[in-house]
Amino acid sequence: MRGLKGDFATPAILAMVLGVAALAASFAAPAMQRVVTEALIYVVIVVGLYSFSGNSGVMSFGHVSFMMVAAYISALLTMPPLKKHALLALPLALERFHLPTVPAGLIASAAAALIALVIGWPVMRLRGVVPSMATFALLIITHVVAQNWKGVTGGRQALVGLPLDTTIWTALICALAAVGIAAWYQQTRRGALLRCTREDEVAAESIGIHIARERMVALAISAFISGMGGVLFAHFLGTLNPNTFYLDTTFLTLAMLVVGGARSLSGAVLGVLIIQAISETFRSLEDGVTVWGIDFTARAGMQEVALALIMLIILVFRPDGLFGGSEIGTVLGNFLRRRSPRPKSTPSS
């Protein structure tokens, strides 16, 4: 983990990349703006997932649950009371209650973090692959509840009429905040302790690291960020239904994390950009390109097959992702040091 302490270059470079992308897109056509906005939302979600899974080495299949919880809470707080009356059966106080989107989103994300703490308290003391299985169970539980709790979530029907407050700029601000929080957390002492547990649970415990506690801290932080992503998504789409946040989203976010490299923040952010670019290419191919007599328009599933193939190829040939766990700031720093004639004063090893 050399070079991570005081690594301000990485978040700065990532912020610059995201900022430039957003700025360039703001001059482009509305369709392109939507694509970049979506990418920025995924940056928030995947950076959230990374803060936990990347630092702890415990794959989580349950972060989509945190997104979902936050998205529904934010929806309930921001939808116009009349809509809520028509669609749902809420207690009167909640039905009348109305907040602007920003405080509602913050409350919703905090609620996701709270739920993460409640779930994490028992689950995070488990070892090996068992906590991953538990996060899977969490995903299914939230899905079943969202599908059936008609009075509050609208059940299988979609909730509509959420204020469309996610613009490219709000998404950018949240993405920058997410990168900032994740970069800050992984440089703190707690972040370093958690990465110790990732490398070797037994050794970490033997030097007195409280594995469950460190994991819970990370889980709460990451649930907050992922929750923020869920809120952004809800106010980007304007509608919500239980299938918005289920296995497909879980797969997509995991693919983004793994393709870039789950072991570094740079990998997480750039993985999102790469996968989003690939998905978008395939989506635009659906306008009817015919290759060797195969009509791409008629074939649903092409995009998913391509994504899965790319992910598999990367997993097989580079199991640590494209970035292999290094941070862009460190890589660039080493590169510049090697090029410059005068070595910098900071020790390089």
Next chain:
Amino acid sequence: MNLVQTAIDAINLGAIYALAALGVGLIFSVMNLINFAHGELITAAAFTVYALDGQPVGIRLGAAVVAAVCLALVMERVAFRPLRKANPATLLVTSFAVSYLVQHLVVLIFGARPIGVSLLPELSESAALGELRLPLLEIATIAVTLALLAAMTFFFRRRPLGIQMRAAAEDFTMARLVGIKANRVIAAAFAMSGILAAVLAFYQVAQSGTISYRMGVDLVLVAFVSAVVGGMGSLTGAALGGMLVGMTSVALQTFLPPTWRPYRDAFLFGLFIAFLIGRPQGLVFRKAHRVRI
């Protein structure tokens, strides 16, 4: 006589889950892989049965077994063998990707809508036994599962390859040191999981009559839960865990108040989390699987 009916339902579902858990547990025991793509073996077998509609039943079932076994072997060779030394989290994500790939290949070929298939419709009748009505299909399911379990027990206790597989499950490195071929044992495990998946596909097709590209997912999730409940790495445990989870599911369905019934799976998975906290090592715990320091 409702209680007898419920008991048969419970044993039936338990038998189905036990087979699913065995398929997952088998792979885990030899290579520490939680094979998410096991569900797609079931899907592949079911779609083979559908694609050969009109052929004699024997050919349809045989081809389905062959398809599932081939797919299992291909998965192992292409995706999992290169990653054999990777950590379990990477393997889990890989199997998730394989599963997603196969699912959407099915969508590409057959489309995303559920399809109706009929297989052995004569089994959907009930035999009357006094006042009791015994659904033939459930009885057949239970009988086939018991026969399969007996055959597997024989294989693991008496056949050389079965004994090698048990040795590999006990301690993979040690087994290799005494000359057991890793590739052979792992390929055999995948082939067997293919056979188990094909049998599960027959149950699914015969009992529900519909197939879809997502059909394997629900089963494989329950299979994970069952295998973990039974104790990862133990085959007896996997079968027991499957039985227990299936019976719990039917019990919840029967005894939950009607307004809560739609939440059955939430309760089931909630109980699973509670079980994990109380007994993370599972029902059957093998000392060899303890993390050594």
